[in-house]
Amino acid sequence: MEAMKRLLFGALFLSTALLLTACPQNPPPVNPAECPVGPLRVQSLDAPSKLHGLGSFEGEFVPGELIVVPKPGLSLQSLRASGVEPQAQLALDVIKVKVPHGEEKVRAEALLRAGAQYVQPNYVYRPLRAPNDLYYPDQSAYLNRLVRLESAWDFSTGRGCPPLVAVLDTGVLAHEDFQASKYLPAGVNLDVADGDANPTDDSAPNYWGHGLEVASVLGADTNNSKGIAGTTWGGYVVPIKVFYRGGGATYETLFKGVRLARQLGAQVINISLGGNDYDEVLDEELARARNEGRVIVAAAGNYETGNGGPVMFPASSPNTLAVGAVDLLKRRANFSAYGPELDLMAPGVEVLAAGPSGNYRFVSGTSLASPIVAGVVALYMSKYASERKAWPSPDQVYQCLTNTAEDLGPAGWDPEYGFGLVRADRAMTDTTSCFP
8 A cells, every 4th residue: 555554463352242054155157248357367476585584573473483584495394493393385485483382482583594574473372353124224424424334335335347255264054144245266265274174263252253343334234124234235255264173264374365365366354353463474465466456454552541542463564544433422432542554434333233142232343343343345346346347456546545544633644534534425526546
């Protein structure tokens, strides 16, 4: 993105909160007359890493694990000779190794001396949290009065040329209002943490339900006389589970999640998670995704102090759109991260979402603001592709959304509100920045 972004840390979840119901394994066919463009292709799954040196060991990471980028020619035998045990090859030049607990930094330095190009910990990531739908009146105050989605839906409901949106999170749960929009490709391991095809949420109790909340805000079945409305209305959401059974997410699982989203052809990727440090290896994978034309939207982060704090990673990456949260009065939520990396704001206080066991609940956090922006991105991309016969580039999407945002705070961009509140109605109609 054009905004410079520093690289900081955090934990991104304020709310705490079955088997998947039967649903189509693939989306219905798209009408070629309405959608003349195909999916985005993977250009090069692995590109040589440009990283060198030692990552930060100040934040939270998995004890006893390191991520190694070896120099060409460095053998597994050489790694073992340095006192580490290779566990998994995550990419052509990315290896996860096991080391004794408490010796992570010492062993990392030894690996560099032995010929490794770059070494970092395995960082930990945490969750950040006018249709006829039954509870849409409870959503209208922020989805319509703030974001102006009803006007946007008049121009596009995302059905003619729907982009695929990948949600990297805790997985999803069975729910009456998240079925038709859910995309479960056959034979694909959507649970990249535990290595199976079932993305059902079985994460730690304090994270459970987070992925369903995020996915429903983005893509709940809309105009079906029940539940809530999803921002994308007629889009498709592929849930990619990056949380371990009974646990959390790590660099390894997020890396696999981004890679799978690329392989599935997702045009939009939502990440409502954050970690403690700048993750250089993961950022290279984000850059690959963006260079292929994919738009990555990330929650800026939450702070329990009530005074906010610096934007967290991956939202702090220049490869993402960083989204903070506002309340119904368009004020920055006191928990919402801010700083020079912030791009946009969206509602993130008392947002109605689908909850576990088939219920609905109000939740708060930048985790909920991010999928609102991701949904607007999907609507814009759908309309653009239908009219221009091509997907808009990430730079074009960035230009559209930031130039049409409703300015909040001091005039122009500022560190507390970025470019301002996302405005779906303007993104659908602006002929200068969105449809030049």
